[in-house]
Structure formats: structure tokens, C-alpha cells
Amino acid sequence: MKAKVLNPGPERTIALVFDKDDEVIATLQRFATEHELVASRFTAIGALxxxxxxxxxxxxxxxxxxxxxxxxxxxxxIGDIALDGTQPRAHAHAVLGRRDGSTVGGHLLVATVRPTLEVILVESPSYLVKRCDPESGLALIEIGA
Structure with a gap:
């Protein structure tokens, strides 16, 4: 994956271009950890x-x-990166188009890039924190944390 800062702030914007065979969520997680992202949102197009x-x-x-x-x-x-405890956690949803024009969508658990995925990531100057919701068992964003 290649990365380039498009705008340094106040909301830093970064283009991420994934390579063939990159695993999407693992690569996003690694990038978020290496760059200490705590509150970001992203959109992407490409193919898998x-x-x-x-x-x-x-x-x-x-x-x-x-x-x-x-x-x-x-x-x-589309998705976000927020702190889950002390670690950034990527959360993404996808709509995927099949050859026949039908679609399938849902929470993106695993995906392999082929030939590319172009992501625009915007880092927010405010913090987003996820906390475990006891009712659902999910880490949900807590506003004002």
C-alpha cells in the first residue's frame, strides 16, 4: 500500500492506494496503528x-x-477508525457489485484487493472513543468520551 498526505489539516486527508493481494482490514489496522490514528473516517472504491x-x-x-x-x-x-480502549480499530461496511449487476453488502470482515483499492481517509481533530456496549457486546462510538 502507498500513502500520500493530500491536505495536512485541520482535517488531515490521506490517499491510500492498496496493492493487489493486500488484505483490506488488516492493512487499514496496521496503518492506523503506525500513524496513531484515533478519529478518522474513510471512503473507498476499487475491486476485490x-x-x-x-x-x-x-x-x-x-x-x-x-x-x-x-x-x-x-x-x-465507508467506515471509521476510532479508539477501542487504547488501540485504533477500523470498522467498515461495503456494497460489492457482481458481474451480473447484483449487489451484496454488509460489515467488511475480510477482503483481498485485486487489482487496487483507492481509499480517501480524513483524520478528524476530535477524538472518537469506542466502548463495549453490554447489551450488544459491540464496541460502539461514545460521543463526548
Missing amino acids: SGAVLGYFDWDRKAYDRIPVDEQVEVLSL
Whole structure:
């Protein structure tokens, strides 16, 4: 992955260009940790050789896995990076387009880039903190934390 600062502030904007075979969430996590990101949002387009999406099952408090075992276009990928305890955590949702024009979407659990993914990341000057919500078991953003 290559990165370039497009605007230094007050909301720093960074272009991230992923390479073929990069794993999206792991690469975002690594970048967030290395650059000490604490409050960011991102959007992306590109293509993937495959992915695993998730649908949160409220009763089980776990994600149902939705495998996508084909080349797909990333029609929309949006997400945020916020502190989960002391570590930045990426959270993303995606809508993926299939060859026949149909789509599938959900929480992005795993995805492999092919040939590229172009991400625009904007770092906010304020802090976003995630706290574990006891009812859902999920780390949710807590405003004003």
C-alpha cells in the first residue's frame, strides 16, 4: 500500500492506494496503528478478488458470515477508525457489485484487493472513543468520551 498526505489539516486527508493481494482490514489496522490514528473516517472504491461480509445477528451477538468468492467491484466502502480502549480499530461496511449487476453488502470482515483499492481517509481533530456496549457486546462510538 502507498500513502500520500493530500491536505495536512485541520482535517488531515490521506490517499491510500492498496496493492493487489493486500488484505483490506488488516492493512487499514496496521496503518492506523503506525500513524496513531484515533478519529478518522474513510471512503473507498476499487475491486476485490473476494471478501467475507458480515450481518450482525442480534440474538446471538455475533456476525453471520457472508462469503463472496468471486471478483467484485467495490461500489461503496465507508467506515471509521476510532479508539477501542487504547488501540485504533477500523470498522467498515461495503456494497460489492457482481458481474451480473447484483449487489451484496454488509460489515467488511475480510477482503483481498485485486487489482487496487483507492481509499480517501480524513483524520478528524476530535477524538472518537469506542466502548463495549453490554447489551450488544459491540464496541460502539461514545460521543463526548
